[in-house]
Amino acid sequence: MSLDTVKHAAGTPESAQPWKELGLKEDEYARIREILGRRPTGAELAMYSVMWSEHCSYKSSKVHLKQFGEKAPQTDALLVGIGENAGVVDVGQGYAVTFKIESHNHPSYIEPYQGAATGVGGIVRDILAMGARPVAVMDPLRFGAADHPDTKRVLPGVVAGVGGYGNCLGLPNIGGEVVFDPCYQGNPLVNALCVGVMKHEDIHLAQASGTGNKVILYGARTGGDGIGGVSVLASETFDSTGPSRRPAVQVGDPFQEKLLIECTLEIFREQLVAGIQDLGGAGLSCATSELASAGSGGMRVELDTVPLRDATLSPEEILMSESQERMCAIVEPGKVDRFLEICEKWDVIATVIGEVTEGSRLEIFWHGEQIVDVPPRSVAHEGPTYHRPYARPDWQDTLQADDAGRLARPANAEELRAQVLALVGSPNQASKSWVTDQYDRFVQGNTVLAQPEDSGVVRIDADTNLGVALATDGNGRYAKLDPYTGAQLALAEAYRNVAATGAKPLAVSDCLNFGSPEDPAVMWQFAEATRGLADGCLALGTPVTGGNVSLYNQTGDQAIHPTPVVAVLGVIDDVNRRTPMAFSEQGQLILLLGDTREEFGGSAWSQVVHDHLGGLPPAVDLEREKLLAEILISGSRDGMIDAAHDLSDGGLIQAVTESCLRGGNGARLVVPDGLDAFTFLFSESAGRAIVAVPRSEELRFTDMCGARGLPVSRIGVIDGDAVEVQGEFAIPLAELGAAHEATIPGLLV
């Protein structure tokens, strides 16, 4: 096939083009022709198709995402907000922290190992591109039913991919989630978070400015992997009868990425770059158009200089390739030699592929002939915007009317005991150590807390003991019952988890996993969840700094539960004051903070015992969450509490079980006045935590709670080697531990 140059395109307006196969709609293709005043060349069509895909353009979601900016709370902590590769937060002492959560859902279903591995790789490069050293990762994962045969294919592959890539990069994996639900059977959710640290002055942005500055592509060679990944994979519903799309999944090389990290950090240290962007979804199309769009001038690229793995690749394929482990930097001419020298030191291939120009066009050439001539903003930032119709589904009322409070409760102490064991041994509540023991949590030597603790805590300065804490949470069952409240519950839980370890919550990143935006019911869920999250972030004073939207998580007309996953970042001034979850001292008192109501809608109990989903999720009170967080942070800072654990899915008995097993100590519990044992143990009321307090601190702590208006009740003592609920039952730790530990290995080995 002959080269489709700009000149050729101008002269052949009637040539048929495969816009439909590339995922563009008819009106979108017409708009491209209008922007260019001619038909696009093949290379231009490739660029627009990937950049205007749902994955890159957020065309269905951006009218809703706007709220995160409009409702952003006033804060001095935000140094870089939404729109860059990742948001940046001031954590004090001159340090800035950048973090972001992203999805790699569709690739991970098709090819679990590489899908998950490259998900980690992509988010790590986003963090690196901001100028930061990546210091930790987390992975919230969701799979189909635990006992479904395909889960045995997908889960081990995903876990091995997360571990295989992250371990090889030397990034501690400090937390995340593993959740099972039949709604994720054909659409597992693989979300990945990375956090990085830098000094304020090291922040880098993705922009190409300064006429004559060089464009350097460095890292891996460009190959045929991942071509069309964004347009075909992330933006279309899976069709079980379609052809295999395996070649559209990228293949990762973590060793190359490790070199890229160290090489880039050395380049940053010598202040050699004026702008930088990683290559992820949409590859070079994205990097060149975004850099040029955000900068002041234009850009000229000689595409035939790109180092290739496969010499037969066409210019269109090179522009669309999603080969991993590549970065693109804008470098002043006088600094190019030193830049290339550092790349050589790290055995990283680096090539000058173009330069920043005076004009305002992105121009790409192939052996001297022009194949792209576009306004970069029209590709990168002015893609289509859809106001998709949305409507509250007609089944929502029926679902909410199906109150979980009407479900049969345990009739006697024996049944209560059996249900406790069933709960803590259920796949969602069971220990996930089979998964997390495949991740390195120690590397870098700064891990203060890691899973299964409420949040992961890493030290960022060994001299001052400054640290950051991170937690990710989401509950699709709650969000299905009420997407607005469900999103706020996810936020509240992550916020509470950060505070439970003693850190002050500062900022939010979100990964919004939903079904098809073309379904008005799904779009309503999305609209409600984003509204809930934006309102919640405003109320808690924690801005959304960035994140990711993953749509089309559905097979046929079966959408996943709406699943907003929320990451909260916190800061702790002295990591010595962190609060672990383990009950480690016999004789200490166990206090319950917050109010317990009869709230079972969407609860783990209703799922495990009755396989039921209906009613309303627990009520959210964000003012109460703030107060609870303040108490947990004060208690940690002033040395009043020795352990804390957030109450969420599974309720109090789940939290007590985890704290007891972690510390190797039992607990004697007394049902407080005004509550029945069942509600006490299984309710999932929000805004609650348990703490372990030395007897000498009890009065000081309860006085503080009293003075600030936080309900507190003494519910027991750390004692013996069983979890005992007085007057009801006792379960030896060994029995509880066996139930909690055996489930996941039993399902997967």
Place this chain on the structure above:
Amino acid sequence: MTARIGVVTFPGTLDDRDTQRAISIAGAEAVPLWHRDKDLKQVDAVVLPGGFSYGDYLRAGAISRFSPVMGAIVEQANGGMPVLGICNGFQVLCEAHLLPGAMLRNTGLHFVCRDQKLRVETSATAWTADYAAGEEISIPLKNIDGRYTADERTLDELESEGRVVFRYQELNPNGSLRDIAGISNAAGNVVGLMPHPEHAVEPLIGTGRTDGLAFFTSVIKKLVTA
């Protein structure tokens, strides 16, 4: 005097900065060494830290042993300089024939990350003098290729010469023969092990124990009094 301990960085090394920090905490000066340099910068001892040097391509440690820095290390190790190989560093020492045997994929076929109990079998090496023989310690283990293997004659020889330095306790996490977690050369100056002492030197970090610190204090005492 302050002992100077070199820490080698190969492409793909991960625990180099952690190891440098551990050396500083123990009271010595950590000297970064680059794999392409033949110059060991007059260090008194060398640590080969963990990681995935060269991506573990071909075989863990197989490419690193040909790095320029290894020539100098092999020469000085044979002359008595203390050398410690941790995890990937142990694999490199085996590939470089400073230690016998090799590491295979874990029997469970998974990466394993855990707090691992070990018994220190001998204090007669440069890196274990501050432990008591028979002492039990607990330090992090994290690897996928950690199954120590050697032929029967080599294993018998290691046992009879007191060169099995560490043995896994309670649970053998990777199927290592005779529960071997670490060994030394005949002179006791070269030690390799799979678990990570550098991750257990601060009470707050990692497992919350400091059982790994004595590796570094052992060698420092030896160097300072030498």
